[in-house]
Amino acid sequence: MAFHLRREEVLDGDQLGQMLEESPAKAAQALLMAAGQGIVEAQLLLGQILLDGRGIERDPALARRWFAIAANQGSAMAHNMLGRCLEHGWGGEVDVVEASRRYRLAAEAGLDWGLYNYANLLATGRGVAIDPGAALRCYRQAAEQGHAKSMxxxxxYLEEGVHCPADVSAAHDWYRRSAEGGDFRGQFSHAGVLAARGQVEQALGWLRQALVAGNANFLTVAAAALEQATQPEIRAMALAYRTRLGELGVML
Structure with a gap:
């Protein structure tokens, strides 16, 4: 199947996704041509597949360059992705100060991921002066856009009353929305609320979802927390979490 990528097709994310599913290598070639023509959306997606090695040889350094090119055209998502490269050292040196600047530009454009990533640095003082109040405002803005991790x-913040009045009811609602949005930490938080209410079966369902999606750091912390649960059914989930850690190659 041949691909002929026109500008209007580059702007169609669903179509690009289908192309990558059907023939990643041909889609990558088409994206490379479109990116070279200055189409920002193609530059962004090309950077992503270069990071992932999907349909093209993995090349984080080249991905970083394409994100920079797209960012220079004013793309908020490109600023965010370049920030990710700079923060984590993908394709070059770590530069958290410059990463924070890129995240800030993405956040100022209203991008949910930019708001989230900038908030993370503001909350910890990495690459920028620590400002938990500003971090909270960014998380709230992203959450109100539907960003599950920010929720x-x-x-x-609301449950603990940190830099805002405590509002446990609102906190629990945000946990639920985060869980429904697919964030594994939100699923774990929501499960904790349900377990405290005695809704053990519902809590177990969310814990199982978090188990599947969670990364090693999360699973380690979650397993330790589950071992302290009062309900035996919830406590038993700790073993499943530790088993999953073993499958991921984490030494226990």
Whole structure:
């Protein structure tokens, strides 16, 4: 199957996704041509597949360059992705100060992921002066756009009353919305609320979802927390979490 990528097709994310599913290598070639023609959406997606090695040889350094090119055209998502490269050292040196600047530009454009990533640095003082209040505002703005990870963190601020009045009811609602949005930390938070209410079966369902999606750091912390649960059914989930860690190659 041949691909002929026109500008209007580059702007169609669903179509690009289908192309990558059907023939990743041919889609990558088409994206490379479109990116070279200055189409920002193609530059962004090309950078992503270069990071992932999907349909093209993995090349984080080249991905980083394409994100920079797209960012220079004013793309908020490109600023965010370039920030990710700079923060984590993908394709070059770590530069958290420059990463924070890129995240800020994405956040100022209203991009949910930019708001979330910038908030993470503001909350910890990495690459930028620590400012938990500003971090909370960014998390809230992203959460109100439907960003699931920000929803969970906003819930934590509200539950603990950190830099805002405590509002446990609102916190629990944000946990639920985060869980429904697919964030594994939100699923774990929501499960904790349900377990405390005695809704053990519902809690177990969310814990199983978090188990499947969670990364090693999360699973380690979650397993330790589950071992302290009062309900035996919830406590038993700790073993499943530790088993999953073993499958991921984490030494226990």
């Amino acid at each position: 969970n963190l906003l819930g934590r």
